Structure formats: C-alpha cells, structure tokens
Amino acid sequence: MPQAPETLEGWYSLHLFYAVDWASLRLIPEDERQSMIESLQSFLTKHASARENNTGDHALYNITGQKADILLWVLRPEMKQLNEIENELNKLRIMDFLIPTYSFVSVIELGNYLAGKSDEDPYENPRIKPRLYPELPQSDYICFYPMDKRRNETYNWYMLPLEDRQKLMYEHGKIGRQYAGKIKQFITSSVGLDDFEWGVTLFADDPLQFKKIVYDMRFDETTARYGEFGSFYVGTILKTDDLDQFFAE
Numbered sequence: 001m002p003q004a005p006e007t008l009e010g011w012y013s014l015h016l017f018y019a020v021d022w023a024s025l026r027l028i029p030e031d032e033r034q035s036m037i038e039s040l041q042s043f044l045t046k047h048a049s050a051r052e053n054n055t056g057d058h059a060l061y062n063i064t065g066q067k068a069d070i071l072l073w074v075l076r077p078e079m080k081q082l083n084e085i086e087n088e089l090n091k092l093r094i095m096d097f098l099i100p101t102y103s104f105v106s107v108i109e110l111g112n113y114l115a116g117k118s119d120e121d122p123y124e125n126p127r128i129k130p131r132l133y134p135e136l137p138q139s140d141y142i143c144f145y146p147m148d149k150r151r152n153e154t155y156n157w158y159m160l161p162l163e164d165r166q167k168l169m170y171e172h173g174k175i176g177r178q179y180a181g182k183i184k185q186f187i188t189s190s191v192g193l194d195d196f197e198w199g200v201t202l203f204a205d206d207p208l209q210f211k212k213i214v215y216d217m218r219f220d221e222t223t224a225r226y227g228e229f230g231s232f233y234v235g236t237i238l239k240t241d242d243l244d245q246f247f248a249e
Contacts, residue, residue: 003162008122010108010132011056011075013188014082015144015199016089017068017233018098025097026249036094037247043092044240047085050076057135061142061235062246068101071142071235073201075108075134094247102231104146106188106199108132111169137184139203140237143210146196146230157226172222175213182209196230207234 025033050056056076063071072089076082082105089095110131122128149157157165176185184203191197202210217223238246 002159005111005162005165007189008110008128008132009189010110010134011077012079012082013104013106013108013199014074014086015102015104015106015201016072016074016086017063017100017102018070018072019101020069020247021097021099025247028097030249033247034244036092036097037243039092040094041240041243043089047074048240051135054133054135056081059136059142060238060240062238063233063235065234067231067233070098070238071144071233073136073142073144075136079105079107102233104144104188104190104196104199105194106190107193108134109187109189109198134186136186137203138237139184140205141203141207141210141234142237143202143204143207143232143234144199145232146190146194146199148197148228150226150228155225168222168226172217172220175216175220178216179209179213182206183213210234 028036044058044060047056047058050058056074058075059071059073061071061073063069074082074085076085108131110128123132151158160168176183182204186201188199188201189197190199202213204210217227
C-alpha cells in the first residue's frame with residue numbers, strides 16, 4: 001500500500017465569495033447605505049487586530065468577472081473561530097445585499113515533500129513557521145483556485161510510491177521557485193473539509209504572473225498527468241477605507 005505523506009498544519013482557512021445585489025442596494029437611502037458600509041468597515045477593522053497579534057489574518061478583494069464581486073479570505077487558529085466570524089458577518093445589515101456564490105473550507109498545509117526532515121520541532125522552524133501562520137501580503141492582485149490530484153484507471157496519484165511522488169513534487173516546486181519575488185503562494189488542504197482536496201491562493205502585483213506560472217506548470221508532469229482544477233477567481237485588492245467608493249452609486 002502506498003505511504004501517505006506526513007503533513008504540517010497551520011491556521012484554518014475560509015474563503016467566502018459574494019455577489020452584490022446592486023439593483024436592490026440602489027433602492028436604499030444614502031444615509032442608510034452609508035451606515036451599512038460603516039458597520040462592515042468596523043467589522044473588518046475589529047478583526048484586523050488578529051494580524052497585529054499574530055492570531056490570524058484576512059484579505060479582502062474585488063473579484064473580476066461574473067463569478068463573484070467580493071472575496072473575503074479569513075485565517076484563524078481554530079475552525080470554530082471561522083464560524084464565529086462568518087456568523088458575525090452574516091448578521092450585518094449589508095449582508096442582505098451580498099449573495100453567497102462560493103465558499104472553501106480548508107487548513108494551511110505543508111507536506112513532507114517540501115518540508116524536509118529534521119530532529120527539531122518543525123512548528124518552531126523559522127523557515128516553516130511563517131508558512132503555516134502567515135502574514136498575508138497586501139498585493140494588488142489575488143488568484144484562487146481549488147484542485148484535486150487525479151485518480152482514475154490510467155493516472156492515480158494515490159497509488160504512486162512515496163518516492164515517486166516526492167520526486168514529482170520536487171520538480172513541480174522548482175517551477176514555483178522561479179517566481180519568487182513575483183508571486184506569493186499559499187496552499188490549503190481541504191481533504192475531508194470541502195469538495196476539492198486543496199486550494200491554491202496566489203498574490204502578485206502583476207496579474208500576468210498568474211497566467212505565466214499556471215501555464216508553465218501545465219507542462220510539468222505532476223500537473224499534466226495528475227492535476228484536476230476547479231474554477232479560477234482573480235481580483236484586485238479592496239481596502240477597508242475604499243469600501244465607500246466601492247458601494248457608491
């Protein structure tokens with residue numbers, strides 16, 4: 001039986017996607033709409049303290065295209081905290097005008113393919129710890145997509161020996177390292193938590209880099225033979241102070 005890889009887990013992750021009901025929102029008086037925006041801003045400002053205390057983080061982006069308008073990505077040490085934050089968000093008045101379009105539940109993961117072996121506690125390793133409990137970049141652009149490893153009669157990732165998977169992932173990782181300084185990547189595992197097995201979240205100041213890295217990886221054996229992908233979501237950063245302009249008529 002092929003050996004399952006050991007994994008390191010960090011913060012729990014929740015990607016929330018919403019479409020704005022612009023038609024209904026336009027019917028709301030300006031002063032009431034402003035009050036709703038301020039409540040949302042207060043909610044985001046309140047939870048921004050997690051970043052300062054190193055107990056989590058969040059990112060807010062305006063999604064391009066018709067799959068969604070807003071992405072809120074939240075990281076916290078415990079899954080129940082994600083529930084609490086989502087429930088608190090759902091009780092805001094402005095949520096009457098935000099239509100859920102997609103969500104993704106997962107946990108930040110680092111597999112032993114890349115973590116390396118050591119006698120020290122990996123959770124205290126200064127190279128590994130920031131990857132498990134990250135401070136999210138404030139990049140101009142974000143790209144998110146869920147993915148699976150293929151398992152069918154011809155290509156089954158889970159039936160490969162561990163050594164083969166390690167070699168494939170090493171070569172796969174070499175492509176990613178070519179984009180150091182251009183793209184910041186976060187892998188979250190949704191195995192047993194959501195419909196796909198992993199989520200990939202990329203940050204960059206140049207959205208063209210998303211196309212380049214995904215295209216390069218299409219020719220990598222790990223992706224070409226064993227990769228299955230869901231929908232891609234791309235967007236631009238939405239700062240808390242810019243919500244007035246975003247929701248303005």
